Amino acid sequence: MKQILPFIAVLMFAASSLAQGPRGVFPIQCDFLGVDKYTVLDEAEYKFSYKLTCVIDTVEKKSIVNNLVLLVGAAYSKFFNIYPPHPEVKPGATGVHTDESRGLGATEVYKNFSNKKMTVTTRIYEPRADVFFYEEDIPMQAWTLTPESRKIHGYDCQKATTRYLGRNYEAWFSSEIPISNGPWKFGGLPGMILEAYDIQRHFVFDCVGIEKLKKPESIVKYDWHYVEKSRKDLQKVIEKFHDDPLAYITGVLWGRVSTNRVSSKSKPYNPIELE
Numbered sequence: 183m184k185q186i187l188p189f190i191a192v193l194m195f196a197a198s199s200l201a202q203g204p205r206g207v208f209p210i211q212c213d214f215l216g217v218d219k220y221t222v223l224d225e226a227e228y229k230f231s232y233k234l235t236c237v238i239d240t241v242e243k244k245s246i247v248n249n250l251v252l253l254v255g256a257a258y259s260k261f262f263n264i265y266p267p268h269p270e271v272k273p274g275a276t277g278v279h280t281d282e283s284r285g286l287g288a289t290e291v292y293k294n295f296s297n298k299k300m301t302v303t304t305r306i307y308e309p310r311a312d313v314f315f316y317e318e319d320i321p322m323q324a325w326t327l328t329p330e331s332r333k334i335h336g337y338d339c340q341k342a343t344t345r346y347l348g349r350n351y352e353a354w355f356s357s358e359i360p361i362s363n364g365p366w367k368f369g370g371l372p373g374m375i376l377e378a379y380d381i382q383r384h385f386v387f388d389c390v391g392i393e394k395l396k397k398p399e400s401i402v403k404y405d406w407h408y409v410e411k412s413r414k415d416l417q418k419v420i421e422k423f424h425d426d427p428l429a430y431i432t433g434v435l436w437g438r439v440s441t442n443r444v445s446s447k448s449k450p451y452n453p454i455e456l457e
Contacts, residue, residue, distance in 0.1 A: 348456025
């Protein structure tokens with residue numbers, strides 16, 4: 183009986199987390215993922231705020247919004263969910279959740295300019311409180327510049343196009359902000375990317391704020407328990423979670439994946455990466 187009760191509690195938590203989104207995640211500042219211990223990687227000089235609108239159900243055309251931030255320093259940049267404010271959450275605070283776990287709400291992207299490596303972390307609900315990560319070279323998308331131009335937040339911007347991880351994208355960048363970076367994994371243009379979207383507009387990044395920080399803001403990495411997987415393997419884990427969340431969790435608990443379905447139906451899944 184003592185072994186059954188924790189198991190039931192896990193399933194109840196998983197079910198409640200799915201109310202937020204098909205990707206159940208540990209809430210930041212829960213018992214397992216505190217924000218009081220971290221490593222400062224760099225001090226950001228620039229802060230860019232983005233609204234990401236994601237179509238999570240292509241059949242019923244349902245969409246959600248992530249509120250995301252890109253901090254840029256001399257050595258690192260970090261793209262992440264603004265909830266909680268990193269690292270200003272007061273130690274001991276409880277019940278701090280991401281504003282939306284679907285889309286990129288549970289993902290953080292670190293770019294290390296010195297070794298040209300990118301680290302991507304993703305929180306998925308697991309009984310072990312693991313945070314998955316993988317490391318790759320900072321991607322350099324093969325952009326095609328176009329003559330089209332427009333202003334965004336008063337900055338002259340130029341349009342560029344690319345195909346990346348199975349989707350065709352259009353982006354607007356400004357060479358008036360001489361930083362070769364952008365939201366998510368985007369970069370490699372002669373200026374900051376202020377807007378980007380796939381041509382189906384399933385994922386639309388809109389810059390909603392640009393700050394040259396008067397007081398540097400720390401770029402931090404929390405001291406969580408990180409488990410390395412390849413990008414492809416992590417994609418499979420997330421897809422499996424969406425297909426049958428409770429079966430996935432019970433498989434983790436029992437050390438094997440059940441061949442029988444546990445939940446009645448899969449959750450809508452429209453990943454940003456198709457390859």
